[in-house]
Amino acid sequence: MARRRIIAGNWKMNKTPSEAVALCNELKDLVKNDAVDVVYCVPAIDICPVAEAVKGTNVHVGAENFYIEDKGAFTGEISAPMLKEAGVEYIIIGHSERRDIFGENDVLINQKVKKAFASGLTPILCCGESLALRKADTYKEWIKRQITWDLDGVTADQVKKLVIAYEPIWAIGTGETATADQAEEVCGLIRNLIAELYDQATADEVRIQYGGSMNAGNAAELLSKPNIDGGLIGGASLKPDFGKIVNA
Numbered sequence: 001m002a003r004r005r006i007i008a009g010n011w012k013m014n015k016t017p018s019e020a021v022a023l024c025n026e027l028k029d030l031v032k033n034d035a036v037d038v039v040y041c042v043p044a045i046d047i048c049p050v051a052e053a054v055k056g057t058n059v060h061v062g063a064e065n066f067y068i069e070d071k072g073a074f075t076g077e078i079s080a081p082m083l084k085e086a087g088v089e090y091i092i093i094g095h096s097e098r099r100d101i102f103g104e105n106d107v108l109i110n111q112k113v114k115k116a117f118a119s120g121l122t123p124i125l126c127c128g129e130s131l132a133l134r135k136a137d138t139y140k141e142w143i144k145r146q147i148t149w150d151l152d153g154v155t156a157d158q159v160k161k162l163v164i165a166y167e168p169i170w171a172i173g174t175g176e177t178a179t180a181d182q183a184e185e186v187c188g189l190i191r192n193l194i195a196e197l198y199d200q201a202t203a204d205e206v207r208i209q210y211g212g213s214m215n216a217g218n219a220a221e222l223l224s225k226p227n228i229d230g231g232l233i234g235g236a237s238l239k240p241d242f243g244k245i246v247n248a
């Protein structure tokens with residue numbers, strides 16, 4: 001079955017509100033493509049101005065983080081209802097920077113995936129191995145374990161709407177991209193795992209992205225692979241290059 005391509009930018013901790021609006025305006029015509037879901041996952045403070053700036057365009061708004069409670073004494077956090085009201089449709093969960101720098105574990109990540117679905121947000125669930133695990137050749141087991149834990153209790157109907165991003169940590173922000181064959185190997189493995197955990201119909205629908213130094217030069221080859229349905233892009237999402245990736 002044909003899965004719709006999804007190209008998402010992860011702006012990380014970049015762009016003040018005015019810079020964010022300027023970037024939206026700069027990219028507006030470059031990211032036009034009716035055959036692709038285009039998403040900007042932006043810092044919390046940029047969500048409202050970005051939602052306003054992309055109104056009437058093909059761009060969807062995503063967030064980079066949230067907490068699992070709706071409201072209350074959770075200093076510094078934002079909730080799913082807050083994101084929803086601001087126009088957010090997608091939410092990045094389990095990014096390696098949240099796991100490694102902010103200590104998020106698979107228990108919390110699993111809770112976030114379930115909360116996102118319960119709140120009507122589409123998770124972009126990230127997984128990926130370190131350079132040490134890649135070198136030790138244990139990365140396949142690692143990825144399987146991450147996905148199995150993170151999807152515990154998530155239904156097949158939910159997984160059909162899920163986006164999974166394979167982001168090898170050694171390729172993030174390093175300029176060292178996984179080869180298209182390396183990326184395809186793991187994305188295919190993830191799809192097979194979904195077939196094992198759920199069924200083939202679910203595996204055929206889940207969308208799997210590659211992320212890690214994807215850019216205007218390497219996107220077309222990566223996206224030509226049968227199990228790679230899109231990209232999650234960091235650095236290159238902040239530049240006009242992002243338009244070339246959307247249209248690769």
Ligand code: 13P
Pocket residue numbers: 010095167171172173174175211212213214232233234235236
């Ligand atoms: P880069 O594209 O900057 O390598 O970042 C990838 C990433 O972490 C996207 O979530």
